[in-house]
Amino acid sequence: GEEVAQTPKHLVRGEGQKAKLYCAPIKGHSYVFWYQQVLKNEFKFLISFQNENVFDETGMPKERFSAKCLPNSPCSLEIQATKLEDSAVYFCASSQLKGNTEAFFGQGTRLTVV
Amino acid sequence: QKEVEQNSGPLSVPEGAIASLNCTYSDRGSQSFFWYRQYSGKSPELIMFIYSNGDKEDGRFTAQLNKASQYVSLLIRDSQPSDSATYLCAVNNQAGTALIFGKGTTLSVSS
Numbered sequence: 001g002e003e004v005a006q007t008p009k010h011l012v013r014g015e016g017q018k019a020k021l022y023c024a025p026i027k028g029h030s031y032v033f034w035y036q037q038v039l040k041n042e043f044k045f046l047i048s049f050q051n052e053n054v055f056d057e058t059g060m061p062k063e064r065f066s067a068k069c070l071p072n073s074p075c076s077l078e079i080q081a082t083k084l085e086d087s088a089v090y091f092c093a094s095s096q097l098k099g100n101t102e103a104f105f106g107q108g109t110r111l112t113v114v
Numbered sequence: 115q116k117e118v119e120q121n122s123g124p125l126s127v128p129e130g131a132i133a134s135l136n137c138t139y140s141d142r143g144s145q146s147f148f149w150y151r152q153y154s155g156k157s158p159e160l161i162m163f164i165y166s167n168g169d170k171e172d173g174r175f176t177a178q179l180n181k182a183s184q185y186v187s188l189l190i191r192d193s194q195p196s197d198s199a200t201y202l203c204a205v206n207n208q209a210g211t212a213l214i215f216g217k218g219t220t221l222s223v224s225s
Contacts, residue, residue: 033213043202043215056211091157093213101146103213105157 002026004094004106005074012112013082021109022074025094031055032075033095033103034067038088049075082113118205120216129225133190135201137216140184143208147179147186150202152218158202162188193223 005024013019025032034046048055049069060067064082069075079086089110095103117140127133135149146165150158164170164177164186176189186205190197200218207214 035215042217043204045212045214048211056207056209059212102160102163103148104160105150107157 004092004104006090006092006106006109007074008109009107010110010112012114015083015113016081019079019082019086019111019113021077021090021092021111023077023092023094023106024074025092026096026104029094029096029104031095031097031103032069033093034075034077035091035093036088037091037108043091046077079111082111084113087111087113118203118214118216120201120203120219122217123220124222125219126222126224127193129193129195129223131193131223133193133197133221133223135188135190135203135219135221137186137188137203137205138184139186139203139205139214141205141208141214142181142184144205145208145210146206147177148204148206148213149175149177149186149188150204150215152200152202154200190221193221195223195225197221198223 007022032049036044045059047057047060047067052069064080067077089108091108093103093105119138149162152158162177164179170177174191178187200220202218203216204213
């Protein structure tokens with residue numbers, strides 16, 4: 001598609017439940033990035049993919065968070081056993097070239113953990 | 115993790131004035147620099163990118179880069195109320211595997 005598509009737009013989970021977020025990058029883009037935005041402005045890098053391969057996972061919390069980009073499927077970000085502090089907007093971005101050249105963002109998924 | 119620093123503001127300017135937004139970064143190996151605009155409740159929108167030292171102009175926007183000082187700025191000429199938003203400075207890491215964001219500067223343009 002012509003835009004990064006993220007689903008769902010909103011997700012509410014009770015503490016301890018699993019949350020799974022999806023991202024379809026722009027067609028032809030090889031790089032996918034996940035970010036967590038807490039309190040409006042603090043963007044935290046989580047993980048990046050080059051096609052289905054993990055490119056950089058230095059921002060991923062060691063426990064509970066995992067992500068995949070499989071061929072012919074949307075990329076996914078999964079949080080096991082959610083905690084209150086996981087409440088945030090999770091943005092996905094994609095770019096065509098390495099170096100984040102013109103990375104385009106999806107509309108985000110707002111996760112609320114109650 | 116490498117740092118990207120911005121003044122959080124708010125920066126308030128009257129309509130028609132020049133707004134100047136500043137950003138410093140710590141990773142000397144960074145090669146690509148981006149300015150995103152984010153309206154409240156929306157996703158970031160790329161407005162400028164710059165790779166070389168000097169100025170790059172696009173309409174009312176000018177990005178300035180000084181790699182020796184590890185400094186990048188965004189000038190908005192003839193500011194409009196519709197420019198009121200949060201401006202995020204983003205810098206790629208040396209490996210090119212991640213964009214590191216600053217905390218953003220909130221700009222308010224009054225009519």
